[in-house]
Amino acid sequence: MNLKNSYPAIVVGAGPAGSAAALTLAKNGIETLLIEKQREVGKDIFCAEGISVNTLNLTKNIFGIENPEKFIASKIDTLRIIAPDLDYFEVYKDDMSVVLERKIFDRTLAEKAAAAGAELSVSTKFLRAERDNGRIKIEVLKDGKVHEIFTDLLIGADGPGSAVATSLGLNMEVSEQDVHKCAQFLVYDEKIPSNRMDFLFSEKYSPTGYAWVFPKGRGLANLGVGVTVETNKDPMDYLKTIISEFYPNARIIGWLRGVVPVGGNLKKIYTDNLLVVGDAARLADPATGGGIATAIISGKIAGEVGAEAIKKDDLSEKFLKKYEKNYWNEIGLDYKISLILKDYLKNYTDERIIKLYRVLKKLFAGKNLQTLNLSELFFNSVKNSKEILSLLLGSGGDVVNSLRKVIF
Ligand SMILES: Cc1cc2nc3c(=O)[nH]c(=O)nc-3n(C[C@H](O)[C@H](O)[C@H](O)COP(=O)(O)OP(=O)(O)OC[C@H]3O[C@@H](n4cnc5c(N)ncnc54)[C@H](O)[C@@H]3O)c2cc1C
Structure with missing residues (x-):
């Protein structure tokens, strides 16, 4: 035309x-x-x-x-968060997420x-x-x-x-902290479950960012890593380490590199x-x-x-x-809450991540988010308030400052 x-x-x-x-x-x-x-x-x-x-x-x-099924590759009801020491916890919710085509x-x-x-x-x-x-x-x-x-x-x-x-x-x-460079493989590995997304946070495998496994059904999954530009590191190197250590039998169907502007x-x-x-x-x-x-x-x-x-x-x-x-x-509000997390992860060390991980694990591990109600969350937060407070105060003021921005 x-x-x-x-x-x-x-x-x-x-x-x-x-x-x-x-x-x-x-x-x-x-x-x-x-x-x-x-x-x-x-x-x-x-x-x-x-x-x-x-x-x-x-x-x-x-x-x-009317018919979104044509672009949905898999439906996710489980989220697994993996710490630098490879300890992990899971949360559940029907209809949590989908992985698209x-x-x-x-x-x-x-x-x-x-x-x-x-x-x-x-x-x-x-x-x-x-x-x-x-x-x-x-x-x-x-x-x-x-x-x-x-x-x-x-x-x-x-x-x-x-x-x-x-x-x-x-x-x-x-x-440079606000741009993540990413690398991703589309892999086939029949061991990858089709209902669970994995997020791995670690200096060794994904410094300044995280690694992910997003399943697409039939053993297929997007397996990727993102790190900030300031690291001067190639995310593809980390991806290859993850594949060889955790998915040695995975077959690579495709790959990509890309950038994400974050925050x-x-x-x-x-x-x-x-x-x-x-x-x-x-x-x-x-x-x-x-x-x-x-x-x-x-x-x-x-x-x-x-x-x-x-x-x-x-x-x-x-x-x-x-x-x-x-x-x-x-x-x-969503954006500001995400900024709090990003600010917390600014000085990215395994020690810092493990602190946050432990608090989150206490609050959410094994929970069904569908049935977790606000009063239960509030009760758990009060129960773990010492850890939460020390996390906030130990963040070098970044998180307290971002909280202030959200509240005021
Ligand atoms: C590795 C990686 C993983 C990601 N994973 C996720 C995820 O799981 N979930 C999620 O929500 N987001 C994810 N994102 C981010 C997501 O892909 C983007 O935020 C989203 O695509 C933004 O949509 P957009 O329409 O703004 O831009 P884009 O999707 O980038 O679309 C821009 C369009 O503009 C066209 N274009 C560019 N230049 C020109 C030009 N000069 N003339 C004409 N056309 C042009 C391009 O061809 C493209 O079609 C990921 C990003 C990366 C890099």
Whole structure:
């Protein structure tokens, strides 16, 4: 299909964030172009593919998905937390999480955006953008040719290191502690149970981060490691050690490397005629690095505010600030709680992790989260309050400071 030379709204990147933004704009009657550089949406995925059932339900509601089974690889009811000394505990909950087939997931979301009326253009690479008389002019590469297209609202959903945000001068500075580099194998090992996610925290196997096993059923699993850029270490080396020590019979079906921006969201995620969403705005959860939920939520809110701005003919940064405000209203508390955990893990040592691990084990080991009620949690916390207090005070003030930020 030929591209027009002007659209009220253009979304760059058809990942979860971009599809949510394009869907919402289109549903609000805004003519929207959604461009994707890959020749097929979901072709190259960099992800361990785990989401909570809450996120799955949110996605179903936003996108109107009736048969999510087609993109669910496995259902998780058990979480195993493994300490540096390899002691572990488990918690249980029916309908806790799912591991996705993200290729199908991403494609389904883009299909829904297209079905809502967004014009999807694959094999279309965003090159650069500049301001032009109150609008934005972008250049894209398609069919070997550079096309100029004008728009009132540009949404950057182009993932980590966003070319869109860079092009329009948003501050992209990031601390090395706030970027995790990851390596992952897709493995086959018939011993891997299909209902349990494992998280391993250890200086030896995953310094400054964690290792994960997310099963995909039939003996398949995503097995990965993430470490911060500041370590100067290659996560692939740790992954190979884990495989040889714990899964010597695993067969490697595929591999990937990727980066996750954790907890260093852009200083500003909006400006005149521009909104930045998902990983492009570095909105992934600071503690876990999970970014699918925040991508979809930020995309949806950007779509809502963007549509309102276009209808009111006010694309000023003053109006678009509403996107940031609405986003933090929706996500704020979860994000702040994750920041507390991230702050605690800043000075990552086995000793520090074991302290936290022991407290969590006392509170949660063997519990069914479905039946664990607030009063039981409160009672257990009081019972273990000495340990919790010494953990908070022994954290060098980081955690106390973050708690203060959450409370006030
Ligand atoms: C190893 C690893 C494991 C992870 N595991 C999990 C997990 O288990 N659970 C979870 O919730 N999150 C996980 N994440 C994070 C998650 O993958 C991201 O947060 C999520 O994909 C963000 O969605 P997005 O739409 O913002 O960006 P993306 O999914 O990155 O989508 C961006 C899209 O923009 C396109 N694009 C980029 N540049 C251009 C351009 N110039 N022109 C046109 N199109 C362009 C890309 O091709 C892509 O389709 C993981 C990340 C990594 C690296």
